Amino acid sequence: MSANVERIILAGFGGQGILFLGKILAQVGMEAGRHVSWIPAYGPEMRGGTANCTVIISENPIASPLVTVPDTVLAMNGLSVTRFANRIKAGGMLMYNSSLIERQEFRDDVRLVEIPASEIADDLGNARVANLVMAGAYAKFTKLFSFDDIKKTLPSLFSSSKKDLMDINMAALEKGFSFVKEKKYMFGRYVYSVFKGIGAS
Numbered sequence: 001m002s003a004n005v006e007r008i009i010l011a012g013f014g015g016q017g018i019l020f021l022g023k024i025l026a027q028v029g030m031e032a033g034r035h036v037s038w039i040p041a042y043g044p045e046m047r048g049g050t051a052n053c054t055v056i057i058s059e060n061p062i063a064s065p066l067v068t069v070p071d072t073v074l075a076m077n078g079l080s081v082t083r084f085a086n087r088i089k090a091g092g093m094l095m096y097n098s099s100l101i102e103r104q105e106f107r108d109d110v111r112l113v114e115i116p117a118s119e120i121a122d123d124l125g126n127a128r129v130a131n132l133v134m135a136g137a138y139a140k141f142t143k144l145f146s147f148d149d150i151k152k153t154l155p156s157l158f159s160s161s162k163k164d165l166m167d168i169n170m171a172a173l174e175k176g177f178s179f180v181k182e183k184k185y186m187f188g189r190y191v192y193s194v195f196k197g198i199g200a201s
Contacts, residue, residue, distance in 0.1 A: 003143045004059040007067045009084050011052035012076025012097075017131035020157075021074070022053035024135050028153045029057035032145040037065035050079065057144045072141075074134055076117070077101065085110075095138060097130065113137070113180070120175050129172035136176025147177050 008025065012018045019040045026038040040053040054067040069089045075081045075096040085094055085106060093111040099118035106112055115137045121130040139147040150173060158166060 006055075006057045006072065006142060006144055007070045008055045008057075008072045008074065009052060009067055009070045009087070010055065010074045010076075011050070011080035011084055013079070014051045015128075016051070016076045017128060018051045018076060019053050021131040021135055022055045024132075024150070024154070024157060025055050025057065025138070027157060028145050028150050029055075031153045032149045034058060034144055035060065035062050037062050039065055039067075052080065052084075057142075059144070072138075074138060075101065076130070076134070081106075093141065095134065095141075097134070099130075113141070115176065115179060117176070120179065121172060124168055124171055124175065126168050126172075129169055132169045132172035133176035133179075136173040136178075137180050139173075139177055140180045 008022075010018050010022045010025075022038050022040065026036040029036040035058045037056045038053060041051070054065070054070075056062050056065060056067060069087060070084070070092065071089060072093045072095065073080070073084045073088055075084065075094065077097065078101045081094070081096055081101055088094055088107070088110050090109040091111075093113060094106060095113040095115060097117040098114035099116040103114065115134060117130040117133040117137075118127060120133045121127050135150060136147070139145070139150050151170065154169065154173065155166060158169075
């Protein structure tokens with residue numbers, strides 16, 4: 001990913017918190033002093049249908065908020081991989097929810113990062129925080145804000161009526177970040193594997 005701009009497509013099905021995940025990244029980027037854009041898109045159903053959004057985080061003013069060739073795709077279901085993986089620029093990153101997407105042979109010119117986000121969320125007791133797991137994992141790779149920036153910004157994104165969810169969301173964030181700690185990058189058809197702390201060799 002570039003040191004001065006990151007163009008991201010986030011996608012999944014309705015109910016996975018995709019749009020909120022995009023808001024998190026955009027808000028954190030803005031609080032870190034970056035220029036940001038966030039554009040949501042919906043499928044035919046509000047819940048259970050497709051949902052995606054685009055986020056740009058940049059050190060410089062953003063000329064256009066449209067993202068046609070993303071640096072990164074964060075995919076929460078298989079349909080999202082099918083739809084968006086081929087758009088990623090060479091050298092970019094595909095981070096996907098391996099709880100719902102089977103390992104397969106993807107493009108050999110992008111970095112592949114598999115995160116069992118739904119499994120981690122289930123272990124925490126709330127399937128709906130899988131998006132926060134992905135946010136924490138993404139923070140391991142971005143050059144435009146830090147993990148501490150997310151932790152500092154996250155509370156401001158919850159209304160007073162949802163403050164009781166803060167602890168589990170913060171736990172999900174921490175789990176996602178620590179899951180990719182000190183692992184090896186893998187390119188080509190090999191995945192950046194972090195299952196049970198074992199890197200592919």
